[in-house]
Structure formats: structure tokens, C-alpha cells
Amino acid sequence: MRTLFRCWIIFCLIFTVMPRVNAQTVKLLTLNQLDQRIKQGRDTTYIVNFWATWCAPCLKELPYFEKLGANLKNKKVKIFLVSADTKSKLEKAVIPLAKRLKLKNEVFLLNEKSQQVYIDRVDKSWSGALPATLFINKAKRKREFYEKEFTYAELLKTYNSI
Amino acid sequence: MRKYLLLLLMSAAISSSAQIKTLVVGQSAPFFTLRNVDNKLISFNSYPKAKGFIIVFTCNTCPVAKAYEQRIIELGKKMAPLGYPVLAVNPNDADISSGDSFAKMQARAKDKNYPFPYLYDAGQRVTNMYGATKTPQLFIAQKTKKGLIIQYTGAIDDDQELENPGRTKYVERAVAALNANKLPAIKATKAIGCSVKRAD
Numbered sequence: 001m002r003t004l005f006r007c008w009i010i011f012c013l014i015f016t017v018m019p020r021v022n023a024q025t026v027k028l029l030t031l032n033q034l035d036q037r038i039k040q041g042r043d044t045t046y047i048v049n050f051w052a053t054w055c056a057p058c059l060k061e062l063p064y065f066e067k068l069g070a071n072l073k074n075k076k077v078k079i080f081l082v083s084a085d086t087k088s089k090l091e092k093a094v095i096p097l098a099k100r101l102k103l104k105n106e107v108f109l110l111n112e113k114s115q116q117v118y119i120d121r122v123d124k125s126w127s128g129a130l131p132a133t134l135f136i137n138k139a140k141r142k143r144e145f146y147e148k149e150f151t152y153a154e155l156l157k158t159y160n161s162i
Numbered sequence: 163m164r165k166y167l168l169l170l171l172m173s174a175a176i177s178s179s180a181q182i183k184t185l186v187v188g189q190s191a192p193f194f195t196l197r198n199v200d201n202k203l204i205s206f207n208s209y210p211k212a213k214g215f216i217i218v219f220t221c222n223t224c225p226v227a228k229a230y231e232q233r234i235i236e237l238g239k240k241m242a243p244l245g246y247p248v249l250a251v252n253p254n255d256a257d258i259s260s261g262d263s264f265a266k267m268q269a270r271a272k273d274k275n276y277p278f279p280y281l282y283d284a285g286q287r288v289t290n291m292y293g294a295t296k297t298p299q300l301f302i303a304q305k306t307k308k309g310l311i312i313q314y315t316g317a318i319d320d321d322q323e324l325e326n327p328g329r330t331k332y333v334e335r336a337v338a339a340l341n342a343n344k345l346p347a348i349k350a351t352k353a354i355g356c357s358v359k360r361a362d
Binding site: 052054055057084086088114115116119120126127128129131148149 | 317358
């Protein structure tokens with residue numbers, strides 16, 4: 001009976017922990033890989049938020065991206081949260097934060113060497129200030145870039161208009 | 163009431179989408195007079211012998227600015243004798259970012275013994291004139307026959323986290339070029355930084 005009880009506990013633990021662990025892994029991502037994900041993805045709209053663990057306004061708006069992701073669950077939209085932290089911060093800061101905030105959107109750490117190169121490649125109008133967000137509508141071939149902090153209402157409005 | 167609310171929302175949308183125009187290389191550096199942490203007023207005229215200026219938008223609160231603080235202090239010591247004094251301007255609105263109040267700026271400058279003026283930009287006037295969008299953000303201006311001209315904009319170097327001993331010191335190179343009567347080989351760079359905290 002005792003073993004059975006233990007097995008049951010372990011079974012419960014695995015099933016409560018598993019999906020969370022999955023949701024909170026943080027993968028490295030190059031801009032080429034991001035392009036590929038968007039190109040080959042089945043969704044119509046892609047929202048790519050650039051943030052960092054040290055950026056206070058980024059952390060303020062992250063819950064809005066989570067709320068948007070949850071509210072648009074059945075729509076053809078994908079939200080990527082791409083951290084601009086350095087790679088050395090992956091284990092120390094980015095993964096713990098993603099766990100603490102229980103982020104459900106896919107979280108990445110940008111795997112690019114040169115800020116000088118990648119900032120311009122994401123968008124010429126980006127000065128490098130965080131937060132910044134890219135909206136892409138594949139069907140309409142529309143691409144909009146915002147160097148600003150969003151409220152939930154603004155986020156929803158921009159999603160609806162793109 | 164509803165109409166008023168709508169109007170308010172619309173004006174908010176317009177102001178937040180208003181584009182900040184950042185000055186670029188070749189444009190003239192706008193004149194300003196700002197209050198230093200020692201309460202004295204500072205302008206370009208405070209340095210009649212300078213060949214130009216290194217204007218750094220930096221603050222108390224941004225982690226990237228903090229990571230660069232010691233390098234800005236060293237720049238201040240090294241570049242002033244070369245004719246290019248550092249003028250640091252805090253671009254953040256103190257009501258939005260309480261850590262950037264004048265009193266906190268005074269404390270920081272004293273604590274770290276800043277060898278350059280640390281200027282309070284009331285109403286973010288100078289911040290908007292230069293179109294600063296983030297901290298840290300730098301403009302090097304040179305005195306020329308046509309006035310004070312911006313010759314470099316961007317980052318101090320390409321090594322935010324001090325991980326790369328082979329870093330390129332953009333600002334030092336730019337000043338060295340200007341002092342050799344040349345234009346900087348790299349005149350504009352981009353780097354990740356904290357957004358300027360603008361008044362609502």
C-alpha cells in the first residue's frame with residue numbers, strides 16, 4: 001500500500017511539474033533561426049518581443065504578452081519572447097525569471113555576437129533601446145516595429161490592426 | 163464625458179507615437195545650458211579651450227549605464243586633456259524614474275567622484291533636442307568653422323559586459339581621428355540600452 005501511495009505521489013508530481021518545465025525552457029536563437037521559424041510556421045501573425053531581465057519596463061509589459069497569448073490561444077498567432085541578455089545570464093537570470101513568471105509564451109535568448117549587426121537587422125529604426133516589439137502578418141505581408149513599452153490595450157490594438 | 167475620454171485617449175496615442183528624431187553625424191550640436199549637480203550652470207561656453215565635447219546621456223538607474231559608469235569616468239579623465247571634455251546629461255524624467263531625481267544624481271556623482279559635470283535636464287528639453295532614446299547614448303561634437311558639428315553617435319565600445327578584451331573603443335578612436343584632422347572611421351554605432359523614461 002505504501003509503495004502504491006509513493007508511486008501515486010511520484011505520478012502526480014511528474015504530471016504537475018512536466019508541462020511547466022516544458023513551458024519554461026529557454027532556447028538559444030539566432031536571427032536566422034527566428035526568420036526560419038516565422039517562414040515555416042503555420043501561424044499568420046508573429047509577435048516578437050525583445051526584452052531583458054535587467055529591463056524594468058520590459059518586465060512590466062511581459063504579463064501583457066502573456067495575457068495576449070492566453071486570450072488569442074485559438075487564433076493563428078505566435079508570441080516569441082526574445083531576451084537580449086548575454087549568454088552568460090541564461091542559467092543565472094533568464095531561466096529563473098521565466099520560471100518565476102511562469103511564462104507560457106516561447107522564451108528565447110538571442111544568440112548573436114554583435115549588437116551592432118543584429119539591432120539593424122531586426123529593424124533599421126531600432127536605436128537599441130529596450131523594450132522593443134516586432135509584429136509580422138505573413139498573410140498581409142506586413143511588418144511593424146515599435147521601440148516602446150506597451151499597455152495591454154495598445155498591444156491588442158496593434159495585433160488587431162496588423 | 164465619453165467624448166472627453168476618447169479625446170484624451172486619442173491625444174495619448176498621438177503623443178506616444180510621436181517620433182523622436184535623433185541627431186545624426188553632420189548635424190550641428192544644439193547649444194544648451196543645464197544645471198550641474200554642484201548647482202552651477204554649465205554650457206559649451208564653460209569650456210572656451212575645448213576642441214569639442216563628448217555628450218553622454220546616462221543615468222543612475224539603467225543597468226547598462228551602470229555597467230558603463232566606470233568607463234565613462236575613465237573617458238572623462240582621459241579625454242578632457244585631449245580637448246574633448248565629457249558632459250553627462252541625465253535624460254530620464256524624475257517623476258517617472260524617482261532614482262534619477264536631482265538629489266539622487268548629486269549623491270551618485272559625489273559617491274563615484276565624477277570628474278565631469280552630471281547635468282539635470284529639467285523638462286527633458288535637451289534630451290528631446292538631441293533625440294536621445296536610451297542610456298547610455300553618446301554624441302561627439304567638434305568645434306569647426308561651421309560651428310559645433312556632430313562627428314560620432316552611439317556606444318562607447320562594443321563590449322557591454324566586459325567579456326571581450328579585444329573590444330573596439332569607438333569613442334577613443336573617434337577622438338584620436340578628430341585630433342589627427344581626420345573623420346572617425348566608424349561614425350555611428352548601435353547598442354542595447356534602457357529606454358529614456360519620458361514624462362507622460
